[in-house]
Amino acid sequence: MKRLLVLSLVATGLLLSGCGKTEPAAAAASGKKLTIAMLPKSKGNAYFLSAAKGAQKAADALGDTLLFDGPTQTDPAKQNEIVEGWINKGVDVIAVAAEDKDALSTALRKAQGKGIKVVSFDADVLPDARTFFVNQATPQGIGYALMDEAARLCDSEGEFAIITASLTAANQNEWKKNIDERLKTYPKMTLVDFRPCDDDKSKAQAEATTLMSAHPNLKLIMAICSPGVPGAAEAVKQAGKTGKVKVIGLGLPNENKAYVHGGVTDSVILWNTEELGALAIQAADALARGTLKPGDKTFKAGDKTYDIVGDNIMLGKPFIFNKDNIDQFDF
Amino acid sequence: MSAAPLLALRHLAKSFGGARALRGVDFDLHAGEVHALLGENGAGKSTLIKIVTGAHQPDAGSIAIAGETVADLTPASARKLGIACIYQQPALFPDLTVAENIGLRLEPAAAFRRVAWAARRRRAQELLTRIGAAVSPEAEVRSLSMPEQQLVEIACALGAGARIVIMDEPTASLTQKEQHLLFAVVHELRNTGVGVIYISHRLEEIFTLADRVTVLRDGESVGTSRVGDINESELIRLMVGREMTQIYPPSESAPGDTVLALREVGCPGAGVQGVTFEVHAGEVFGLAGLVGAGRTELARVLFGLTPATVGEIALNGRRVAVRSPQEAVALGIAYVPEDRRRHGVVLELPIAHNMTMAIHRRLFPAAWLRFAAERGLALDFIRNLAVKCAGPAAPGGSLSGGNQQKVSLARWLATKPRLLILDEPTQGVDVGAKSEIHKIIRRLAKDGLAVLLISSDLPEVLGMSDRIGVMRGGRLVGILPGGSDAPTVMAAALGQEKGAA
Amino acid sequence: MNRYFRELSVAAALAVVLAALAVFAPAFYQPQPLLTLITGQVAPTLVVACGMTLVIVCREIDISVGSSFAICGVCGGLLLSHGVAVAVALPAAIVLGAIMGAFNGALIAGLGLPSIVVTLATMVTWREALRWLRQGVYVNIGGAQWFGLDQAAGQWTMIVVALAILLPLAWATKHLAAGRFVYAVGTDAEAARLAGIRPRLVTFLTFVLIGAFTGLAAMMAAVQSPQVDPTAGTGLELRTIAAVVVGGVSISGGRGNLWGVLAGLLLLSSINPALTYLGVSAYWEKAIQGAIILLAVVADGLRSRKQKH
Structure with missing residues (x-):
């Protein structure tokens, strides 16, 4: 869609x-x-x-x-x-x-x-x-829901990374602020990197690939732009880390169904x-x-x-x- | 004329590289005088103007303006001293109005100064009225005719308080009626005490307009005279009457079969019309004429760059149509263009690439390049034409002018042509290389090539050609036998009756 | 100075980055992520950059590649999603790309319009047409991912295809008369015309070629995931032109070669993962890439100044 x-x-x-x-x-x-x-x-x-x-x-x-x-x-x-x-x-x-x-x-x-x-x-x-x-939706609602879902999947503990649209995207930065806000309530979770994918699915895939290999303990990738979710999921699939690295993000059901059923993507958040x-x-x-x-x-x-x-x-x-x-x- | 002359040049000399453009020129211009400057192509007129307008610095000699010696003339200081030059092609901004163009020239060039539009328009109108020009200050320059644009240039010159106005072939592209308008303005300038240096190839203009005339030849002033004291044939003699300074290799070949035959060939778009002549194998056919006479244009027609629209071209007795350079090459026509720096030798590419550029299909029939064959061919030409270079891989830009010309020549000889068109083959080439190129041309003719030689160097045409075609205004106006004397050729090129010489 | 100084200095810069990664972030050299990065990011871009090299050597430019990339990917993907065989869908996408390239080429070479304006217009038109038609909806190609091969075979296929474009083209630009024509036209189109070369035909064909390469690259990118993104290729023109310029191809035509472009592309593509591995903020990525491009352009500017004097 x-x-x-x-x-x-x-x-x-x-x-x-x-x-x-x-x-x-x-x-x-x-x-x-x-x-x-x-x-x-x-x-x-x-x-x-x-x-x-x-x-x-x-x-x-x-x-x-x-x-x-x-x-x-x-x-x-x-x-x-x-x-x-x-x-x-x-x-x-x-x-x-x-x-x-x-x-x-x-x-x-x-x-x-x-x-x-x-x-x-x-x-x-x-x-x-x-x-x-x-x-x-409000930015706070989205930011908090993403962070809460991430914490739920990681048992409130471990490293995670965020893939955003671009470093200057106003919406994404607003959500990121609310994610950071909410992150304070999960002291054992660490945000290791925050990288842009330029709203490009294949760049999101590359970013996710690099993130997983640069941070071997990464437990979850959170994509806050819609190309980022299937992009990150494809990266996890190709790296053979399905289940080991969880994927959540803000996106549309149809773009992510295959990955959700394949167990790569755990949750897609929208309204x-x-x-x-x-x-x-x-x-x-x-x-x-x-x-x-x-x-x-x-x-x-x-x-x-x-x-x-x-x-x-x-x-x-x-x-x-x-x-x-x-x-x-x-x- | 009691006071010091407005402009006095003494012993001006200027060289470019090895070529001596001016060898000690004396020239005077008085207030209220029209002084014509005359000379054949390359006599040094352009160089002289560029020195007076500050574009070039002389190597030696002095310039005095109204009795005061000026050193280190720059374009800006020349303008300040009241020197203005009206070129054949006016240098105006076509999308701006007349008033804006005049304003740009005359108003102080402070970037953030507010423009006083009313004053600008008033001033433009005043200047235009002063020279009697019926041009609206509001008109866009694009919409003006060529002479109207020249009038705007003259208005600019007057507005800048010019005391010395140089006009470089101002009538070259004007109609008869437009010329009269311009002459009236020149008279007007003279009456207001301006000194005019007037350059033209049209002798009749000089006799109607000028007070005095100075003839330049080979960078020297060979005579100054009041126009009343001299006639046309004397002027022509002054222009060309030099000793042969160079020995040309003698013709050794007897003309063979007709290679190229033109009948009433024309291409009105390119300004060539009704050209009829033949060139034979083993013959050097020279094309003489003044700059703009249509010689290069004719060469471009023959090479298919601006294909002929009327007339017949026959090659080796067969009627052909040359519609593109590819077809020309296939027919055995080779064209060594005039401006070798721009379109002859590709300066960035190696010599070998340059030499094989026109023969890829023949040299590399299997589509891929054979570097050994290319190198061999390049080495042959380098040896044959005595190209002084570091080797076939050296870039074209590393060569001297004469050697570049040889590379350009090699490219076309490699196509094994029947007809070779040479356009200004020795322009900007030093004396040694020039005589080498002349020997090469002779040798090619002896080997049976038909050569069409275009040159503005009159002695070269006279010395090298078996027959000489003279062009004027896009037409072939006469064919003279080889060995004709310079005044005859010059008279034909200038459009004077031969009898007057 | 060595004729290939420019190419060698890019290769040296690449070697420095790779060496730094070997010392400070050996994880970079794990085979899986590296292979995924090369197939995903480098291979399709390289194919387009090959075409872009010819176009720029010919003293033209094509900024519509990103848009035609998206169109070819979506159209090829639609064929695959309707069960059309790869053997049909792939050539169809290539032909479609070539047709779009021919359209650009006809306007540029045929009518003599400036390539920057023509391809700017087609870039916007094609992108907006696709947006209107697809409304951003992904095309599901499902089983056709990796051209129906498994992941490892598919990834190696991408690399083989990219090399199958690069190597013959690198050979052809040096060893075929056609290759030399491109350089001659880019250096001095009028001299080339006087020498019997047809500059307009050469220009036209380079645009057809970049179009075909773009179609191929689009399919290479499309089959790397089960869904084709209709916004793919955004910014592709900038990435390829950057690689070409950094690789030592003169933006004013006539100079440069594909080996330099390969080094330039690898250099630019390595910056981003390098930053992630070295733990440097993503904020630096664009700045560093910009600095590299600036350096390349300044180097070319200085060289051409020196040549003139």
Whole structure:
């Protein structure tokens, strides 16, 4: 799938905007069946199909109608067209993942002007063009989850190394800061090296190969850019150190399935896309019915309660894909 | 003219390597005078100008400007002293406007000074009006015609307060009407007290425009006269009338079959038109003419670099089309180009590579290189042509000019041509090597090669050629027998009736 | 001064780095990681650098190799993933590369456009086209990894293939007339034309060759893992040009040889593992590589100044 996008998505998640423009909740008959439109960046994309699967389940449970449509390939202009179509059709609420936030915001403001509620998920638009953003991850959540998982696999003891995108990548440096923060709680773990792979799978493989041979006691390689995870895993496989050197990282299930099943990669960390889709629909529904209002501190959906920071509804802790669950995801 | 002359040159001398370009030139220019400078190719005019404009330092002699002797003239100090040169090809920035070009020349060159646009435009307009030029200061130079660009140059010179203006063949690329415009400006300059040094090959211009004329020959001033006191044939005699300083090897071959026959050959794009002549085996056919007469252009047509679009070319009696250098080589035509430093000898490559460059297919039929064969061939040529070098592996750049020329010649002799075109084969070559090259040319002709010899060295053409074709303005204007005298050839090249000589 | 001084000094620098590693980090010489590094990092880059050498000797440049590398890898990978035999997929990728090279070559040699501009345009166009088509999704080639061989055989195959390009090409540049034509055109295209060589044809063919080599290299890289990365080859043009320049090929054409390029590539490729083994921070990697390139360029500049005077 689109690991290019995932990185930018996470970047968007970083921008925890403090203020969302609020608007009195329009009255919506609480018993009425709502029409919820969901706009992914591209509808052929496995990542968004997975989110749509969760969204459909949520819509069914709520008794709403879900319209899922988007460009076949990522295409900001097509996104605008689809939103215009929905405005004319008169849907109740729209949930969007923006390809180009400036371009899409104009169309969404128009929708808001017609009384249509808007939430964004996955990739935010400008704050005044939606009421809430369903935020899938924070740097702290990612950093802590990676470090905790590494410690769990190493029994909180031993050497590990990190492969990053580049030494200047802003996202990766933010995660690294949180990993370092969390590392303080594991005094017996040592970070022996931190090397860039220039977002290149084959360079990641070379780096991992050298790291293993330069640090014979290395217990784990943590890749915090998506090409790094399969790259490091291939290196471990080729070095014949499967099981001896563990691999974890931030990436996508499909890129890593073979290595997870082969026992090379132990955990791939991202967020649960089905839950992200479901939450987007639940938030959209609640916003249209007036049960979710700007200024709320928490949002209760089904049997889970999500935190709201400013106008960001937080999906919560990242999700860990492993041997047991990875086959349920296809992106 | 009572006051000290504006410019006085005394006994100027200058050598480049072994070649003596100037051997003691005297020259005076007065205020309000147009003084023509005349001389055949290589007589030393360019060198003289470069010394006056500060581009070259003289080896000996003195320069005085308005009575004051100046030493160590540099381009900057020459400009400050009021010396300006208008070249045949104006050196302006084509993408800037006229006012910007004039401003660049005349305004102080401080990088962070603010440009006063209005003043710049006003000044440009003033200067242009002063010389009567109908050119807008706002026009981009790219859009101007050649004479208009020259006018801008002249405006720059005037704006810089030039007292001495040198014009180097200013009319070479002008139409009749444009020339008259330029002449008017020259008159205007003279009336305002500027001294003009006027260089031209066109004798009639000199008689209409100049007050005095000085003739240079072999780096010496051989005569200065008021134009009223001299006629055209006397001028021509002055230009060429020297003793033969060099002995040329005698012709030993009798012309054989016709190798090359041209009929009305032309390539308008290259400026060659209606050329008809024949060259025979064993014959040296010289091509004389002034620079720009179309001789090199004709050679390029024959070699397929700018293929002929009209007329017929026959080689050994068979009509051929020469559309590329590959075809020319295949047909047995070899061309030793004019500028051996740029396109003749590849200075970075070894001598042996240079010599075999045009014969790869013949020398290496099996595609891979045979170094022994290459070395053997190179050694043969080195011996045959007496190339002075460290060996076949030495780079071309390590050789002297004459020896480079021999390497260039060897490359083409290696193709075993029927027709050999030599373009300025002895340019920039010292006297010893020059006579060796002449002997080689004779020997090649004797062996049955047809040789087309292009040279701006008139005695060389006269001394070496069995017949002489004279070119002017892209046309062959006459074929003279070998042994013709210099004034006859010069008169034809200058476009004067032979009878006047 | 020795004619091959420049090549020898690069080789000497490489020897110094290798000797330092032998003393301070003998772990570098373990066979497995070394073999993986050579097959993964050096072999495909060397094949592209061979083509780049010819292009630069010919006084041109090709900065689109990274993009065509990605396209060839993905297209070859797609064929393999659909069960097409290696014997078909591999030549197909090479031909595809040659076609892209021919496109560059036609614009550069045919229309006389500057190669830096043409290949800049194709670099961006091809990369973006691939991004649009694949959206960054990996191509799974699964069983076709190592061309279907086992790991050891596959790795040795890579080295053999790289040498099978380097050795004949090194011989050909010296012993074939065609090789000499490239040098002649790069030194003085007009002199070459006057000598009956066809500079435009020579230039065109060097671009076809670098394209074909890029296609081959892309497949060599693609089969080293079960998944082909469509963003592969990013920065490949810089790595190969750096190797070529460090190896003593003059950026203004006409000079240099493949042995120098091999030494230059090995030198640049050894810096990164050396830093890891010596425990030096990765922050130094780019700085050291930059310094080596600068040194090479300054050395060439001084030499050509000396030649002129």
